[in-house]
Amino acid sequence: MNLRGIVAVSGRPGLFKLVGQNKVGYILEGLDAQKTKVVANITNTKLASLEDITVYGEEDEIKLADIFAKISEKGSTPDVKSDLRPFFLEVAPGHDQEKVYASDMKKIVTWYNLLKDLPLFTEDTPETPGSPAEVKLAEEKVAADKKTKSTATKSAGSAKATTKISAPAKKASMTSKKGV
Known part of the structure; x- marks a missing residue:
């Protein structure tokens, strides 16, 4: 019995097949007769793989x-x-x-x-690490993590460069108005 890629989604009835993932969430296809496609938000949706x-x-x-x-x-x-x-x-x-x-x-x-x-x-159940869709998802996630890390490193580096180039701040003079 191959339950790989079949998930239950919290708050939704029925079962879904994990088709893919994008930056917004998981792309799921309903296993019922309607075969509806759903994008489940990554941040607030819990998926439970039937295999696990x-x-x-x-x-x-x-x-x-x-x-x-x-x-x-x-x-x-x-x-x-x-x-x-x-x-x-x-x-x-x-x-x-x-x-x-x-x-x-x-x-x-x-x-x-x-x-x-x-x-x-x-x-x-296949003995491989996952179905082609799951392997692709894992590869995309690794690539996205690398991209995020390199972008964060570049932006942190440019912030350092900006601070080095910026002119020193002027001293604020203290003036008071008398008799107003």
């Missing part, structure tokens, strides 16, 4: 991909409006029942229902 999400366990954390695999083996999912605790005990044995809330279970089942029909759900 884990569920609290009593001993070890359980990866979301492992839970999805067990749900897939099971075949069907219950209605998200019903009690999901018995179902979740089967697909995620050993999860911490106090820390994993019903809303978390509902979200996981909903995500599974969104992903199960997509081709990436049956793909194997």
